[in-house]
Amino acid sequence: MAEYEKYLDGSDHPEEIVALAREIFELRRMLWSSHGHTGMYGDDGELQCGECLHEYGFWDWRRTSIAEIGLKIQEAQLKKLAKSDSDGRKV
Numbered sequence: 523m524a525e526y527e528k529y530l531d532g533s534d535h536p537e538e539i540v541a542l543a544r545e546i547f548e549l550r551r552m553l554w555s556s557h558g559h560t561g562m563y564g565d566d567g568e569l570q571c572g573e574c575l576h577e578y579g580f581w582d583w584r585r586t587s588i589a590e591i592g593l594k595i596q597e598a599q600l601k602k603l604a605k606s607d608s609d610g611r612k613v
């Protein structure tokens with residue numbers, strides 16, 4: 523079973539729905555793989571991150587709602603800004 527099929531309930535779906543499920547999974551995978559943390563785990567089709575669990579209280583990029591992931595990304599960006607000095611340099 524392809525990873526995106528886990529979003530479907532196993533019944534037959536129109537081609538457009540299957541294509542959307544495939545794209546949603548691919549977008550989640552791209553976001554997860556480029557979010558800048560170490561400790562990521564995904565070799566079995568999961569999209570997990572131990573650093574997210576430690577820093578933000580979630581770790582499952584495949585099942586967590588996009589709204590919650592968006593809030594966590596915003597929280598991470600604010601945290602990064604707070605670590606910058608007054609000239610905008612990373613400290």
Ligand SMILES: [Zn+2]
Nearest residue numbers: 559571573574
């Ligand atoms: Zn992470």
